[in-house]
Amino acid sequence: MKTKALSDYLAQGLTIKNRVVSPNIVLAPLAGLGHIAMRQLICEYGGFGLLFTGMCSAKAVPHESPNISQVFRWRKEELPYLVCQIFGSESDSMAKAAQRIEKEGFFGVDLNFGCSVAAICKKGSGAALLKNPKLSSKIVSRVRDAVDIPVFVKFRTGWKNDPGFAVDMARRFEDAGADALTFHPRVAPDRRSRPPRWDIIKHVQQAVNIPVFGNGNLFEPADGLKMFGQTHCQGLSIGRMAIARPWLFAQWSNGFTPGDTIFYDNAIRFTQILSDHFEDFFAVKFFKKYLPYFCANFKFGHQILKQLMLSNTMEEAKNNLDSIFQTDPETLSRPNQNLFA
Numbered sequence: 432m433k434t435k436a437l438s439d440y441l442a443q444g445l446t447i448k449n450r451v452v453s454p455n456i457v458l459a460p461l462a463g464l465g466h467i468a469m470r471q472l473i474c475e476y477g478g479f480g481l482l483f484t485g486m487c488s489a490k491a492v493p494h495e496s497p498n499i500s501q502v503f504r505w506r507k508e509e510l511p512y513l514v515c516q517i518f519g520s521e522s523d524s525m526a527k528a529a530q531r532i533e534k535e536g537f538f539g540v541d542l543n544f545g546c547s548v549a550a551i552c553k554k555g556s557g558a559a560l561l562k563n564p565k566l567s568s569k570i571v572s573r574v575r576d577a578v579d580i581p582v583f584v585k586f587r588t589g590w591k592n593d594p595g596f597a598v599d600m601a602r603r604f605e606d607a608g609a610d611a612l613t614f615h616p617r618v619a620p621d622r623r624s625r626p627p628r629w630d631i632i633k634h635v636q637q638a639v640n641i642p643v644f645g646n647g648n649l650f651e652p653a654d655g656l657k658m659f660g661q662t663h664c665q666g667l668s669i670g671r672m673a674i675a676r677p678w679l680f681a682q683w684s685n686g687f688t689p690g691d692t693i694f695y696d697n698a699i700r701f702t703q704i705l706s707d708h709f710e711d712f713f714a715v716k717f718f719k720k721y722l723p724y725f726c727a728n729f730k731f732g733h734q735i736l737k738q739l740m741l742s743n744t745m746e747e748a749k750n751n752l753d754s755i756f757q758t759d760p761e762t763l764s765r766p767n768q769n770l771f772a
């Protein structure tokens with residue numbers, strides 16, 4: 432019998448609140464990386480079902496101007512498959528932010544119950560909410576009542592390595608009206624130091640009737656196949672690897688074959704898109720955030736990173752890319768994770 436290829440799993444798509452998402456692979460929310468320019472770059476290759484914004488402050492969203500904000504900004508064309516992620520700790524402000532997101536025409540709203548960065552947790556947002564299951568339920572149900580668009584919840588294992596807690600939270604989120612879950616099986620203090628426990632994705636998936644996107648350390652097609660096989664999750668959510676290789680979705684879902692010049696072409700195209708969307712100062716800032724992921728593709732990535740980080744303008748960034756690629760740098764089949772851990 433022919434074994435199922437990853438593209439077969441991805442072609443299955445999935446349904447979220449009566450809306451078909453196909454293929455069932457999405458860009459995870461990534462603050463500072465998943466901005467309008469990176470999403471445009473990814474869109475030019477295609478092959479994904481949805482894109483998520485980086486987290487936006489729920490308090491700011493109702494009066495945010497997309498012309499000024501670097502986070503709450505989008506291209507009109509991406510709205511049908513764009514989900515806006517918000518973080519906050521009050522159900523009312525989360526509901527108001529969700530209403531603005533619905534009014535702007537996004538596919539859905541995603542609620543952040545996973546971020547473990549101290550600045551976010553200190554305010555009682557992100558993963559800190561997992562310490563208060565009652566409030567967590569209240570936030571989801573207030574948002575559910577406030578909008579008709581799909582409501583997503585992204586969460587992690589909790590603060591202790593307790594699969595039972597993750598399962599309870601998953602049920603709570605479903606009962607409160609969430610339409611889909613993204614689950615990252617790590618405990619909160621453990622940023623990305625230990626491998627995620629995919630076995631807990633299976634428990635979460637079995638506990639609910641809504642689709643579950645599995646997330647964490649999906650680097651190559653074999654990882655995707657393994658996650659589907661081991662956990663029976665309905666979809667894949669890809670973070671860092673999609674930044675290192677923005678054509679990943681097209682490659683995994685559509686059989687896109689990257690050519691020899693893909694790394695150079697991709698980086699140069701990205702400098703152009705960044706400059707189309709941001710003033711030079713911010714374009715350089717975002718370019719530098721992207722660099723560790725880009726450089727992870729090369730054998731001597733540390734050296735390339737050092738050289739590119741010296742760029743003070745986008746013009747210098749392009750010139751540095753040109754001079755690096757004149758030496759034909761050796762690429763790696765699997766990116767060096769030490770560069771972007």
Ligand SMILES: Cc1cc2nc3c(=O)[nH]c(=O)nc-3n(C[C@H](O)[C@H](O)[C@H](O)COP(=O)(O)O)c2cc1C
Nearest residue numbers: 459460461462485486585615647648649669670671
């Ligand atoms: C730089 C960076 C920014 C992130 N920002 C967010 C965010 O805004 N919201 C969120 O829910 N998760 C965020 N995450 C977590 C990712 O969505 C994802 O769960 C994590 O990177 C694991 O997936 P991966 O192994 O595919 O990268 C962030 C991760 C990184 C590395």
